[in-house]
Amino acid sequence: MTGNTLLTLASIGAAGIACQWLAWFTRLPAILFLLIIGIVMGPVSGYIDPDALFGDLLFPFISLSVAIILFEGSMTLKFSELRGLARVVRNLITVGAAVTWVISALAAYYLLDFSVGLAALFGAIVIVTGPTVIVPMLRSVRPNAKIANVLRWEGIAIDPLGALLAVLVYNYILSGQGADAFGSVMLTFLKTVGIGTVVGMLSAMATAFVLRHHLVPEYLRNMFVLALVIGAFSVSDLLQHESGLLAVTVMGMALANTRNLDIEDILNFKETLSLLLISALFIILAARVELHQFAVIGWPALGVLAVIMFIARPLGVALSAWGSDLNWRERSLIAWIGPRGIVAAAVAAVFALRLEEVGYDGAAFIIPLTFTVIIGTVIIQSATAAPLAKLLKVAEPEPRGFLIVGAGNVARVIGKALQERDFKIMLSDSNWENVRSARMEGLPVYYGNPISDHADRHMDLVGIGRLLAMSGRANFDALAIMRFRREFEPNHLYQLLTSREQRVDDKHNIADKHRGQPLFGEDVTHAMLASWIRAGAELRTTSLTDSFDFDAYLDEYRDRCIPLFAVDEKNVLHVFTSADTVEPESGWDIMGLIAPKDAGLSYSPKRPEEAAEEEKPLAETLPAIDDQ
CATH class of the missing domain: 1.20.1530.20 (Na+/H+ antiporter like fold)
Structure with a gap:
């Protein structure tokens, strides 16, 4: 064995973590890389002699x-x-x-x-x-x-x-x-x-x-x-x-x-x-x-x-x-x-x-x-x-779908748009009126608390890999995020902010580690989307071209558009958030909430080149009332 014992043990730990990361990156079992590196570090190079290192x-x-x-x-x-x-x-x-x-x-x-x-x-x-x-x-x-x-x-x-x-x-x-x-x-x-x-x-x-x-x-x-x-x-x-x-x-x-x-x-x-x-x-x-x-x-x-x-x-x-x-x-x-x-x-x-x-x-x-x-x-x-x-034909479908916490007006509009793009969705709500409205609109919905034992046994999450928490209740949304951290990847957990979270100071707000990524940006709230929808805003899909890029899209609708999602040429959906700025390209589709010209609504989304700049305050003309 070469080197001292401490360095050898550290090398084993570092090599093990590197193999686990490589397995995650290549989507192959880690054992392959662990066995290879073990043989290389052991009989091939002689760097590790486990019997001498650990003894009895x-x-x-x-x-x-x-x-x-x-x-x-x-x-x-x-x-x-x-x-x-x-x-x-x-x-x-x-x-x-x-x-x-x-x-x-x-x-x-x-x-x-x-x-x-x-x-x-x-x-x-x-x-x-x-x-x-x-x-x-x-x-x-x-x-x-x-x-x-x-x-x-x-x-x-x-x-x-x-x-x-x-x-x-x-x-x-x-x-x-x-x-x-x-x-x-x-x-x-x-x-x-x-x-x-x-x-x-x-x-x-x-x-x-x-x-x-x-x-x-x-x-x-x-x-x-x-x-x-x-x-x-x-x-x-x-x-x-x-x-x-x-x-x-x-x-x-x-x-x-x-x-x-x-x-x-x-x-x-x-x-x-x-x-x-x-x-x-x-x-x-x-x-x-x-x-x-x-x-x-x-x-x-x-x-x-x-x-x-x-x-x-x-x-x-x-x-x-x-x-x-x-x-x-x-x-x-x-x-x-x-x-x-x-x-x-x-x-x-x-x-x-x-x-x-x-x-x-x-x-x-x-x-x-x-x-x-x-x-x-x-x-x-x-x-x-x-x-x-x-x-x-015994493999589960690719987990491209969305679990949407909440079935209010905002959740239903977004859920229907995703469903029309052939993304699997599942809404969940304990409010019967919201559930009934969702079913009448042809949306799959689980009537009950999504973090209940009953949901664990009966809610169908096959093909679903992302969470959109948009009930309009900050504490409940955060609780749902915490519950599903083990089910979905951390970067697939999104939470729509509420207007109250923008008004109160940090000591009353939920810690960032317990929340998902800000859905559609930190300037966009549940009340804001509800106000836009009540004022006649529609969720439209627009295709980008070489002559009509994302900047042209923003110029076209000026301050009456809230970009929500972007779908690339491979039908992969990207979510607009403040944490992960999307840079749409030619051939992509933009799904945005477009307000009527005479509605008096205003919102200025940041362009990709402005993502690193300090966020500007939201200009909102209608009162912020949560959609509950």
């Missing part, structure tokens, strides 16, 4: 990290998502796992001449998929809800079971594979499942009790839960070796399905921590790989990969989904998506080292074979899953 703490660090990652993933599993799919998921983590185990073991036995014990151990390791690769792939593929729920549940639930199966096979190998070994393995299995489940449930109950009764201050909630997770994992593992992963998975699932328990902030914290741990783990594990081992296992390793992808996975899914309401298209995509992730890599590294220590021949080759499966499944399926989902 390496595998305890790996185990704890995997435990935290599994806990975070299990906290997203809601039983309500499994309606009609519970049997499929149960079969996938039992029947499907058994099929994959047997076929993968046979492939390793016949194609690579692995011993029976070593082949069985490899088969157990590769039955896992894992949230670290499934979730990013689902984000890019965007399959329908049934497929996404099945794959996510399978990926999280099967990880501890796969690790448990690997433990049982490992113990069977060490026990001599005799008649007594089977009884010993079954006893180990029962103890592991029992202790892991009990410790997980008790930990969840203790956590829920403390959080419900506010026995820890708000600023300590995240660290308190993290300490309990580590404690549950450690205690369970102490009572029964390798039961800790099951304990934290049970703990997370129990908390996720506990009623009236707010864990949103804890989940946010754990997601950030898991991202950091995943980045570090993949680099560290990849840095331990010895490249010459890949040359030794050679081409037969690709044969094993092919058997897993084209025989084991499709057969396992076919048997698991038999008799379910999944159609053949949905089953086909589930059968194709089965990438391996961090748990497979970590378990392979741990048991290969343990078998090497007891002198088991060929144990070291489990690592390169497992990494071949990880890299192969991730690369091939990442490149093909999205096109396959579109071909099978």
